[in-house]
Amino acid sequence: MNAGATCxxxxxxxFEAAxxxxxxxxxxxxxxxxxKKLHGIITDRDIVVKCLAEGKDAKDCTAGQLxxxxxxxxxVDTDMDExxxxMGREQVKRMPVIEDHQLVGMISEADLAKHLDDKRLSTFVERVFAHA
Known part of the structure; x- marks a missing residue:
């Protein structure tokens, strides 16, 4: 997990998000x-596809709109298998980590690549990317 995620x-x-x-x-x-609650996740792709490609101005669109x-x-106490x-069921590459109703970090595919053995990583990649 990357601790201390910035919202x-x-x-x-x-524009500020970018x-x-x-x-x-x-x-x-x-x-x-x-x-102070988590409302979602915005990606660089979201900014391009849902704002710029639609002809909108990134300085006028808010993160909350997406x-x-x-x-x-x-x-925070969830074990790695869960x-x-x-992440496989949700087919997401990033997972927020919550403790006491507050965001404390993010788990990314890069984090998993660093810490999983080849078999578990292969299974994860197959589940998340198979339908992407």
């Missing part, structure tokens, strides 16, 4: 609401 606020623009991603060298950010749908997450199972 983009729901009222911040996609700058944050650039500065942190990441491809996604959790979206946190004014209520925070839609089901949010998959795991508790994390892998949940």
């Amino acid at each position: 983009i606020g729901e009222d911040q623009t996609l 700058q944050m991603m650039r500065d942190m060298n990441v491809g996604s950010l959790p979206i946190c609401g004014n209520d 925070a839609q749908g089901h949010i998959a997450w795991v508790d 994390i892998l199972d949940r």
Whole structure:
């Protein structure tokens, strides 16, 4: 897990999100609401496909406008097998980690690649990327 995940606020623009991603060298950010809860995850691809490709201005669109749908997450105490199972079922490459109702980190495919044996990593990749 990458501890201390930095959120983009729901009222911040996609332009700000893109700058944050650039500065942190990441491809996604959790979206946190004014209520301090996780509202979603925004990716660099979301900014391109759901804003720029639609002819919208990234300085006018907010992260909250893209925070839609089901949010998959795991508790800080969740064991690795359950994390892998949940990421596979949800077909997500990033999983927020929550403790006491607060975002404390993110687990990415890169984290898994560093810490899993080849067999478990292969199974994860097959489940997540098979239908991508």
